[in-house]
Amino acid sequence: MLDVGSGTGRPTAAALAGAGHRVLGVDVSPVMVEIARGQVPEAGFRCADVRGMPLEDGSYDAVCVYFALLQMTRAEQTELVRRLARALRPGGLLVLATVPLDVEEFDGVFMGQDVRVTSFATEDVVALVREAGLTVEWQRNVMFTPAHPDARPEPQLFLHCGRGTRRRSADPAGWRVSPSCVCARWAPPGAIPFPTRSCGAVPYGSG
Numbered sequence: 001m002l003d004v005g006s007g008t009g010r011p012t013a014a015a016l017a018g019a020g021h022r023v024l025g026v027d028v029s030p031v032m033v034e035i036a037r038g039q040v041p042e043a044g045f046r047c048a049d050v051r052g053m054p055l056e057d058g059s060y061d062a063v064c065v066y067f068a069l070l071q072m073t074r075a076e077q078t079e080l081v082r083r084l085a086r087a088l089r090p091g092g093l094l095v096l097a098t099v100p101l102d103v104e105e106f107d108g109v110f111m112g113q114d115v116r117v118t119s120f121a122t123e124d125v126v127a128l129v130r131e132a133g134l135t136v137e138w139q140r141n142v143m144f145t146p147a148h149p150d151a152r153p154e155p156q157l158f159l160h161c162g163r164g165t166r167r168r169s170a171d172p173a174g175w176r177v178s179p180s181c182v183c184a185r186w187a188p189p190g191a192i193p194f195p196t197r198s199c200g201a202v203p204y205g206s207g
């Protein structure tokens with residue numbers, strides 16, 4: 001299984017490896033990869049920009065993309081989802097989580113750091129995965145409020161998408177990675193916060 005934007009390795013790679021799956025996490029931040037290797041030694045981690053990483057067709061049983069698209073352009077997100085869909089074996093599963101906001105190059109704040117965010121509204125994410133040849137088998141939209149006194153509710157979208165015919169349920173308990181690892185994220189007073197999840201103490205790109 002491939003975990004795209006694996007961050008600290010928790011919870012996604014850790015949950016999948018703990019369930020007995022062979023997991024490769026990929027993250028562009030060397031600091032994240034170092035943390036993940038230390039925290040989840042049972043998974044493999046590679047430091048790479050997934051946008052340029054070769055992905056062999058039909059080579060993964062499953063791909064997870066949890067909140068890793070937000071620093072890519074819309075064209076890059078679209079192209080990556082298409083490539084990830086092709087990288088799935090027939091019957092494979094893509095699990096995608098993002099912040100479903102219709103924003104491009106939105107200046108937000110992540111753990112005190114200015115970050116530029118691009119995303120799509122829910123219906124456009126769904127259209128994107130369908131255009132990539134996947135079937136949406138399960139969808140959940142939630143509002144999540146980080147555990148911080150100044151935090152406001154944040155929209156999150158979770159999709160389970162199948163490639164071709166799948167024999168088992170799209171929503172086995174083992175696939176659920178709870179958003180409980182989401183930590184405090186907030187913007188300065190007056191600013192519009194953008195939601196995403198904690199990826200540890202090290203902001204994207206700092207490594």
Ligand SMILES: C[S@@+](CC[C@H](N)C(=O)[O-])C[C@H]1O[C@@H](n2cnc3c(N)ncnc32)[C@H](O)[C@@H]1O
Pocket residue numbers: 004005006007008010011012026027028029032048049050051065066067068069071181196197198199204205
């Ligand atoms: C918000 S964090 C989410 C981490 C983890 N998936 C989670 O849900 O806790 C996004 C992660 O994606 C990584 N990332 C962003 N763009 C990437 C890219 N082009 N290639 C590989 N990793 C990327 C970042 O370094 C960061 O660790």
